[in-house]
Amino acid sequence: MLDILLLGCCGKMGTAISQLVAQNHEMSIQAGIDCSQDSRQQMEFPVFTKLGNDIPPADVVIDFSVPELLTDTVEWCCERKIPYVVGTTGISVAQEKVLQRASTLIPIFESANMSxxxxxxxxxxxxxxxxxxxxxxxxxxxxxxxxxxxxxxxxxxxxxxxxxxxxxxxxxxxxxxxxxxxxxxxxxxxxxxxxxxxxxxxxxxxxxxxxxxxxxxxSSRMVFARGALRAAMWLSHQPPGKYTMKDLIVT
CATH class of the missing domain: 3.30.360.10 (Dihydrodipicolinate Reductase; domain 2)
Incomplete structure (x- = not known):
């Protein structure tokens, strides 16, 4: 069983991922992170407004939130040695350097498109x-x-x-x-x-x-959601490093 922490869980991509995981017996969303109060009440897993020590354990983090949260999320993942799947777009050059440095400590999968x-x-x-x-x-x-x-x-x-x-x-x-x-x-x-x-x-x-x-x-976001889950399952078995769709497809 792959236990997932889903960032941006109440957004369009987060919702699509949640729907797919609900149909998959090999995965489970342990918790989500989102600041949307109304949407949080509709989720079947606990939803928090920010990362902290009270978050349930997870095997991998999937992030479809906003670029502003990336640096704190990377630090949180590194402290706990949790693999990190980054689907967030609009990442800056400085943030790319943060990801590159962090990849020496944890496996990181980044793709602007999971298709x-x-x-x-x-x-x-x-x-x-x-x-x-x-x-x-x-x-x-x-x-x-x-x-x-x-x-x-x-x-x-x-x-x-x-x-x-x-x-x-x-x-x-x-x-x-x-x-x-x-x-x-x-x-x-x-x-x-x-x-x-x-x-x-x-x-x-x-x-x-x-x-x-x-x-x-x-035709729908399910294409990207399937790709993100495939990447998360694959990344959970990889050593520290920076990975892309090419690594996922070729290996």
């Missing part, structure tokens, strides 16, 4: 980038529900950074306004917000007289 399909999409984009070369312009368009706070999405940024790692000359432009031609080596990143869109990501390679589009569509 297997997104991992494959990124790998396909790298193949296309190498094959098509600099004669093809790259644009990334992401669409999410009206309530999503961060723009662009962590997934769009992750894809863009993977492409830039393969070609250091590339740089990012976020949306466009005014009168200016597209620059060589530019990756345009565009955000759309509306309705209840769970998550859509599109990568456009536009060349002379032809274009190639790679896309991923998530």
């Amino acid at each position: 297997l399909g997104i991992y494959v999409l990124t790998e396909l984009a790298l193949v296309a980038q190498k094959a098509l070369g600099e004669d093809f312009d790259i644009e990334i368009i992401e669409r999410h529900h009206r309530g999503k706070v961060d723009s662009p999405s962590g997934t769009a940024l992750s894809i863009a950074k993977s492409l830039r790692n393969a070609d250091k000359e590339l740089f990012f432009t976020y949306g466009r306004k005014g009168q200016k031609k597209r620059a060589m080596g530019e990756i345009g990143i565009h955000s759309v917000r509306g309705g209840t869109i769970a998550g859509e990501h599109e990568i456009l390679f536009a060349g002379a007289d032809e274009s190639l589009t790679l896309s991923h569509h998530a």
